[in-house]
Amino acid sequence: MVPYHPYPWRPWPPRSASAPTVLSLAVVGVLAALSCTGGLAAAAAAAAAAAAAAADHDTTKGSGRGVGVGGGSHSIRLHRQSLAFNQRAATAATRNYYNAHQAHAHGRDGTREHRHGHGHLASRAGSRIVHASEYYGRISIGSPPQHFLCVFDTGSGNLLIPSKECTDAACTSHKRFDTTISTSAVDIAFADEPMKAVQKPGDDRDVVTITFGTGEMSGVFLQDSVCVGTICCNANFIAATEESDEPFSLVPFDGICGLSLPQMSEGPSFNLFDCFIRDKVLKSNVFSVFFGATDNEESEITFGEYKPERMASELFWVKVTNPGYWQVAMDDICINNMPQNLCNNGTCQVAVDTGTSLMAGPMDVIERLVETLNVATDCSNYHTLPDLGFKMGGHILNLRPDDYVDKGEDGCSVALMTLDIPPPKGPLFIFGDPFLRKYYTVYDRDSLSVGFALANHPDNPNPKTLLISLDDEPPAANASMLLQTNGSSAGSAGEEGVVEREREREREHPPRPPSLLRKTQPSSHQAVL
Numbered sequence: 001m002v003p004y005h006p007y008p009w010r011p012w013p014p015r016s017a018s019a020p021t022v023l024s025l026a027v028v029g030v031l032a033a034l035s036c037t038g039g040l041a042a043a044a045a046a047a048a049a050a051a052a053a054a055a056d057h058d059t060t061k062g063s064g065r066g067v068g069v070g071g072g073s074h075s076i077r078l079h080r081q082s083l084a085f086n087q088r089a090a091t092a093a094t095r096n097y098y099n100a101h102q103a104h105a106h107g108r109d110g111t112r113e114h115r116h117g118h119g120h121l122a123s124r125a126g127s128r129i130v131h132a133s134e135y136y137g138r139i140s141i142g143s144p145p146q147h148f149l150c151v152f153d154t155g156s157g158n159l160l161i162p163s164k165e166c167t168d169a170a171c172t173s174h175k176r177f178d179t180t181i182s183t184s185a186v187d188i189a190f191a192d193e194p195m196k197a198v199q200k201p202g203d204d205r206d207v208v209t210i211t212f213g214t215g216e217m218s219g220v221f222l223q224d225s226v227c228v229g230t231i232c233c234n235a236n237f238i239a240a241t242e243e244s245d246e247p248f249s250l251v252p253f254d255g256i257c258g259l260s261l262p263q264m265s266e267g268p269s270f271n272l273f274d275c276f277i278r279d280k281v282l283k284s285n286v287f288s289v290f291f292g293a294t295d296n297e298e299s300e301i302t303f304g305e306y307k308p309e310r311m312a313s314e315l316f317w318v319k320v321t322n323p324g325y326w327q328v329a330m331d332d333i334c335i336n337n338m339p340q341n342l343c344n345n346g347t348c349q350v351a352v353d354t355g356t357s358l359m360a361g362p363m364d365v366i367e368r369l370v371e372t373l374n375v376a377t378d379c380s381n382y383h384t385l386p387d388l389g390f391k392m393g394g395h396i397l398n399l400r401p402d403d404y405v406d407k408g409e410d411g412c413s414v415a416l417m418t419l420d421i422p423p424p425k426g427p428l429f430i431f432g433d434p435f436l437r438k439y440y441t442v443y444d445r446d447s448l449s450v451g452f453a454l455a456n457h458p459d460n461p462n463p464k465t466l467l468i469s470l471d472d473e474p475p476a477a478n479a480s481m482l483l484q485t486n487g488s489s490a491g492s493a494g495e496e497g498v499v500e501r502e503r504e505r506e507r508e509h510p511p512r513p514p515s516l517l518r519k520t521q522p523s524s525h526q527a528v529l
Contacts, residue, residue, distance in 0.1 A: 073283045073304030074229035076137040078152070080292055080299050134357055135291060135299050135433070136253040140227045141237070142182030148175050150257040152289070152301050153355030154326050154443065155430075157264030159226065159272050161255040163219065163239035170248035177239055179222065184234075188221035191266040194236050208238055208266070215244025226272060231282065231303050233275040236267070256355070259287065259443070263324035276303065277445060285445040289354050291437045293457045301354075306442040311453035312460055313467055318393035320448040322425075325351040328450055330429065333365070334389035334396055335372060337468065342368070349428050350392070352441055352450055356432030359404070360417035365429075370414050375405055379412040387465075390431075396468045397452060403434050438466070 136151045141161065148161055162171040164178040179185040187198035189205040198205050209218045219240040226235045240255075258264065262271040269275065277285050281304075288306035292299040306315070318328040330348040332339040342348070342365050360366070375385060385401040406415040421428045442451035454460070454467045 071283050072231050072281050073302065074231045075300045075302040075307075076139075076152075076229055078135040078137045078291075078299035078301060079149075080135050080295055080297075134252075135354070137301060139257060141177055142179075142224050143184040144181070145225075145227060146175070146177055146182070148177070148255055149253040150255045151253055151355050152257050152259055153353075154259045154289075155264075155351060155353035155355050156256060156258035157260040157262065158258045158266055158270050159235065159237035159255065160217075160219065160258075161237060161239055162243065163222075163241050165239075165241045166243060168243045168245070170243035170245050171240065173249055174251075174254040176254075177222070179224075179239075182224055184225050186223040188223050188236055191221060191236075191270070194221075194223070194267055194269040207241075215246045215248065216242075217244065217248065218242040221266070221270075223269070226275070228303055231276060233272070233279040233281060235272050235275040236270045237272075238266070238270075259354070260325055261320070261323045261445075261448075273303075273445065286442055288440065288442040288451075289436060290440055290455060291354075291433060293437050293455075293459070297457065306440075306451070310456050311440050312456040313454040315442060315451040315453045316393050316395055316469075317444070317447070317449040317451050320450065321349060323448060324425075325353070325428075326443055326450050327351045327428070328392060331391040333369065334387075334391055334398075336386040337389060337396055337398070339391060340369075340372070350390070350431055351428055352431050352436075352443075354432075354436060354441075356430050358415055358417050358432050359430060359434050360419040360432070361429040362427040363418035363420050366416050366418045369416065373404075373414055375401075375412050375414050377411045377413065379407060382407065382412055389468075390435075391470075393452070394470050395452070396470065397435075397439060398466045398468070399434065399438055400466075403438055 134151065136149050138147055139150050140147050150159075150161075162174050162176040164176045164180070166172075166176060179187070187205070188194055189196045189198050191206055191208075205220060207218055207220055209216060217240045219238045219242075221236055222239045223234060223236045225232055226237065257272060259273055260271075262268055262274050265271040265274075273287065276282050283304040286306060287301060287303045288310070289301050290299060290307070290310045300310075321327055321329050328350055329346060330343060330350045331346040332341065332343045332348070334340060369388070373385065373388065375381070382401060382405065385405065387398040387400060388404045389396040389398040391397075404415055406413050415434060417430075419428075419430065420426065437457075438455060440453045440455040442453075444451065452467075460466075
């Protein structure tokens with residue numbers, strides 16, 4: 001998840017300073033929301049889900065051969081769990097998410113700084129049920145290996161696992177890492193001196209504290225062998241020694257596996273993906289993510305390659321603009337392929353975040369979109385709603401109403417959160433699970449690029465109307481949906497009829513099939529694999 005990093009100019013903080021540690025919405029948002037809605041049923045479902053995910057270990061596959069041996073790739077099956085929580089809890093969870101991303105470590109001087117932000121679910125409806133999902137898979141740590149369920153999170157940079165030293169109920173309800181049974185475990189004294197081991201109990205060492213809106217955790221630094229399937233490396237990570245009951249006792253997974261760029265990590269050796277690269281265990285320095293569209297469709301994360309069979313189109317690539325997050329530039333937001341002029345000449349920034357269950361953006365933009373989309377709370381206009389698109393990398397990546405509208409028994413609302421992140425990291429949009437279910441993503445460490453392709457789901461609609469290359473014939477657009485400068489829609493009460501007539505015209509006279517994903521500029525990137 002996309003946290004705001006208070007020290008973006010430093011790869012890691014000096015020992016005398018507070019050290020930023022960031023975590024994703026997977027824990028802070030949705031799961032904090034579960035604690036707000038009373039989660040006995042959720043906890044029971046979480047336990048069953050965790051058992052099912054643990055049983056999936058033998059379904060992983062790959063060709064890696066361990067520490068220091070190159071040429072491997074490996075796919076990990078991800079378990080998907082659907083969640084439901086009330087809108088008030090979602091609002092609180094968003095604030096918790098932002099606050100947690102401001103959390104700083106306790107240095108040896110015990111100081112801590114905490115900043116505050118705000119956010120909420122954008123909707124004109126009252127308190128209602130919000131639906132989301134979370135995805136997590138299995139890793140192993142130590143010799144012999146100890147197995148854990150983790151969220152793979154491109155919006156944070158550290159691996160965080162409960163320690164056997166933690167006796168809180170939130171820890172004992174999960175698997176905990178036991179250093180005494182791992183022959184390769186090393187206690188690390190300081191984040192900025194990763195080779196300095198703790199010599200004896202009571203020696204001076206860093207303790208990191210991460211504050212959540214509904215609780216907090218504290219931990220120490222360890223080093224050991226970390227494996228994702230058959231891909232292994234020696235890496236540093238955070239072992240939690242204290243965890244509050246909420247939200248940790250309600251989560252179905254044990255920890256967070258941060259996959260952001262190393263600027264988000266405690267130090268270079270704390271970034272797991274960079275450790276894979278350092279030890280030359282990958283066939284290519286990429287990983288790729290496929291999220292199933294339903295609970296029954298398989299999801300996976302692949303290290304070392306990407307899979308053409310997971311794509312319904314060719315990949316196109318967008319360069320990372322500000323290393324830390326997997327952050328790219330967005331030129332504009334579109335309604336029915338019509339640019340809305342919301343990005344001031346392409347100045348919008350997007351963090352692609354596998355750990356965030358929803359989508360979010362600056363309040364002023366999200367509220368204008370909510371007004372323009374005009375989703376009826378009784379779902380009466382659901383079947384005539386427009387496509388919501390994002391223009392970047394010479395393409396428009398569209399979402400259908402069933403992607404961006406939360407439709408339940410109690411009505412409909414736009415599933416977009418407002419989240420105002422201050423400079424220098426903000427303002428920032430966050431593309432979470434709704435976007436990542438629609439689009440397959442590839443993260444290339446060598447070229448610092450993110451690849452996008454339409455995800456290959458069994459029930460995909462016509463791909464030529466979803467992912468549009470702007471090199472080809474300009475798509476038809478519904479001009480009545482263009483935003484005015486005051487943020488209101490140019491359409492009138494007859495707007496729904498205009499949209500329906502436009503779609504009827506497209507059904508009767510389909511546009512020339514474009515070459516959807518021809519790159520806007522030649523690239524040698526695809527030769528990597």
